[in-house]
Amino acid sequence: MTWLLIALLLALGIFLIISQINIKNLYKEYSTKINKIKAAEKINLKSYIGTGKLLRSLDKRIEKSNIRFYISYNVWIHLALCMALFLLASGWMSNHMNIYSSITFGLVVALIPYILLQLFSDLMGHKVKRMSVDFLTIMRRFLIGGKGADIFQAFKKASKYILQPLKNYVEIMIYEYEHKVNPVQCFDNMIERIEGGELKLYIENLKICYVRGGDVIELTDTFIEEIEKQNDDEDEENTKDLLLSMGLYLLLAVNFFILYILFNSSYKTAVFDSSWGQIVFILDLLVSFYIAYLTLEKID
Incomplete structure (x- = not known):
C-alpha cells in the first residue's frame, strides 16, 4: 500500500x-x-x-x-x-x-x-512592473520638456515618491551620475537592473532622447498608456x-x-x-x- x-x-x-x-x-x-x-x-x-x-x-x-x-x-x-x-x-x-x-x-x-x-x-520584477505607471506619472511631473541633465534631475525628484525596489534602482542611478559616471552608462546600468517589460524599454528610449534629443513628455505619455493597457490585460x-x-x-x-x-x-x-x-x-x-x-x- x-x-x-x-x-x-x-x-x-x-x-x-x-x-x-x-x-x-x-x-x-x-x-x-x-x-x-x-x-x-x-x-x-x-x-x-x-x-x-x-x-x-x-x-x-x-x-x-x-x-x-x-x-x-x-x-x-x-x-x-x-x-x-x-x-x-x-x-x-x-x-x-x-x-x-x-x-x-x-x-x-x-x-x-x-x-x-x-x-x-x-517577485521584485513583478512588483516593479505593477508600479511602473505610478513611477512614470511622477516622472512626467518633473520632465518639463527638458533634456540632458533635466532627465536625471527628474529621476532624483521622482525617487522621493516611489517604493522599493524601484526606489533603490533609481537612487543607484543618481549616485552613479553624481559621481561622474558616463550618463549613457548610467542608463545602461539602470536597464540591466530592471528585469524586463515596458519600463525597461522606456529607459532605453529615454536614453535615446538624452543622446539625440526628443520629446520626453510624449514618450512618457505613450508608455503610461501602453503599460496601463498591458496591466489590465494581464490581471x-x-x-x-x-x-x-x-x-x-x-x-x-x-x-x-x-x-x-x-x-x-x-x-x-x-x-x-x-x-x-x-x-x-x-x-x-x-x-x-x-x-x-x-x-x-x-x-x-
Missing part, C-alpha cells in the same frame, strides 16, 4: 509536468538551443567560469532580488550557504541512505537558496496563474507531508533501506523541485 501511494504521487507529479509543456514550443526552444550551441561550441565550461561570467550572472541575480537592501549578501555568501546546506543535508541523509542517494539529496537541498533567490527576483491571466501555483504548492505540501510520515513510521525500513525505495525517493524530490521551477516560470 505504501509503495502504491509513493508511485501514485510520483506519477501525479510527472503528469503535472507533462501537462505544462507545450510540445511545439519545446521543439522550437530545442532547435534554438542547438543553434546557439553550434555557434558557441568553442566556449567551454572552464573558460566560462575562468572569465567570471558565472559569478557575474549570479551577482546580477542577487542584485535583481533586491535582497541587499535588507541584508548584506553577495556571491561568496551565497556559495558558502549552498555548500553548508549540501554538507549538512548529505551528511544527515548518509545516516539513512547510501552515499549516492545522500549526495543527490544534498545537491537538491543546496539548490534551495538559488530557487528562493529566483523567486524573490521574479485575468495572473489570477489563473495564481490558482495554478496554489494548486502546485498544495501538491508539494501533501507530497512532503506524506514523505515525512513515511520517514517517521514503521514503513521507513521497508521503503528507504531498499535500493528501489531510495531511487523512488530521489525521483520524487527531483519531480517536486521541477514543479517548483515550473511555478517560478509562471511567476516570471
Whole structure:
C-alpha cells in the first residue's frame, strides 16, 4: 500500500509536468538551443567560469532580488550557504541512505537558496512592473520638456515618491551620475537592473532622447498608456496563474507531508533501506523541485 501511494504521487507529479509543456514550443526552444550551441561550441565550461561570467550572472541575480537592501549578501555568501546546506543535508541523509542517494539529496537541498533567490527576483520584477505607471506619472511631473541633465534631475525628484525596489534602482542611478559616471552608462546600468517589460524599454528610449534629443513628455505619455493597457490585460491571466501555483504548492505540501510520515513510521525500513525505495525517493524530490521551477516560470 505504501509503495502504491509513493508511485501514485510520483506519477501525479510527472503528469503535472507533462501537462505544462507545450510540445511545439519545446521543439522550437530545442532547435534554438542547438543553434546557439553550434555557434558557441568553442566556449567551454572552464573558460566560462575562468572569465567570471558565472559569478557575474549570479551577482546580477542577487542584485535583481533586491535582497541587499535588507541584508548584506553577495556571491561568496551565497556559495558558502549552498555548500553548508549540501554538507549538512548529505551528511544527515548518509545516516539513512547510501552515499549516492545522500549526495543527490544534498545537491537538491543546496539548490534551495538559488530557487528562493529566483523567486524573490521574479517577485521584485513583478512588483516593479505593477508600479511602473505610478513611477512614470511622477516622472512626467518633473520632465518639463527638458533634456540632458533635466532627465536625471527628474529621476532624483521622482525617487522621493516611489517604493522599493524601484526606489533603490533609481537612487543607484543618481549616485552613479553624481559621481561622474558616463550618463549613457548610467542608463545602461539602470536597464540591466530592471528585469524586463515596458519600463525597461522606456529607459532605453529615454536614453535615446538624452543622446539625440526628443520629446520626453510624449514618450512618457505613450508608455503610461501602453503599460496601463498591458496591466489590465494581464490581471485575468495572473489570477489563473495564481490558482495554478496554489494548486502546485498544495501538491508539494501533501507530497512532503506524506514523505515525512513515511520517514517517521514503521514503513521507513521497508521503503528507504531498499535500493528501489531510495531511487523512488530521489525521483520524487527531483519531480517536486521541477514543479517548483515550473511555478517560478509562471511567476516570471
